[in-house]
Amino acid sequence: MNQATSHIPWTSEEIARFMTKVSQPAHGHACWFWTASKNKKGYGRLFLRGKCVQAHRVSWEFHNGSQFPAGLFALHSCDNPSCVNPEHIRPGTNTENIREAAAKGRLTRITQRPWFKRFENTVNAKTHCMRGHPLSGDNLYYFTKLGVPSRSCRECSRIRDRVAWKRRTVVEGEE
Numbered sequence: 001m002n003q004a005t006s007h008i009p010w011t012s013e014e015i016a017r018f019m020t021k022v023s024q025p026a027h028g029h030a031c032w033f034w035t036a037s038k039n040k041k042g043y044g045r046l047f048l049r050g051k052c053v054q055a056h057r058v059s060w061e062f063h064n065g066s067q068f069p070a071g072l073f074a075l076h077s078c079d080n081p082s083c084v085n086p087e088h089i090r091p092g093t094n095t096e097n098i099r100e101a102a103a104k105g106r107l108t109r110i111t112q113r114p115w116f117k118r119f120e121n122t123v124n125a126k127t128h129c130m131r132g133h134p135l136s137g138d139n140l141y142y143f144t145k146l147g148v149p150s151r152s153c154r155e156c157s158r159i160r161d162r163v164a165w166k167r168r169t170v171v172e173g174e175e
């Protein structure tokens, strides 16, 4: 990951071009939203000097006038990946990143949450759903409702969706 950092300092033209892609609130302490291209995780990105770079890292470099520390991650205090407000970005380790994410409940994969193992140990005795579909592999999915973890059968949820859809078309047909 040697991302264009050897070319610091950035020119004022480059910074100006960058800022045209930012929807910046009039008063500086709120998030600055990146309006151009984003990656799958929602981080802004752009081409600078022939390289694809992460917008929030570059923003940190513009405003601190120095190269982003090698080997560190750019952490968002606002937990908003598309934010490029340099006040909300600081260098940190991957461990800090994960700890912060867990603390904020940002990890979307339920299986990575701290309570998951405990939860699974208490429910894995049930191997099949009420219709006899296996509660394993691709057919098993996890969800939380009001913060309470639960497991469910994909096949059954497909059946429920079909029934709901049929009911809806019948009602529409009657009108």
Ligand SMILES: [Zn+2]
Binding pocket: 030, 031, 032, 078, 079, 080, 083, 084, 085, 088
């Ligand atoms: Zn922010």
Ligand SMILES: [Zn+2]
Binding pocket: 129, 130, 131, 132, 133, 153, 154, 155, 156, 157
């Ligand atoms: Zn089922």
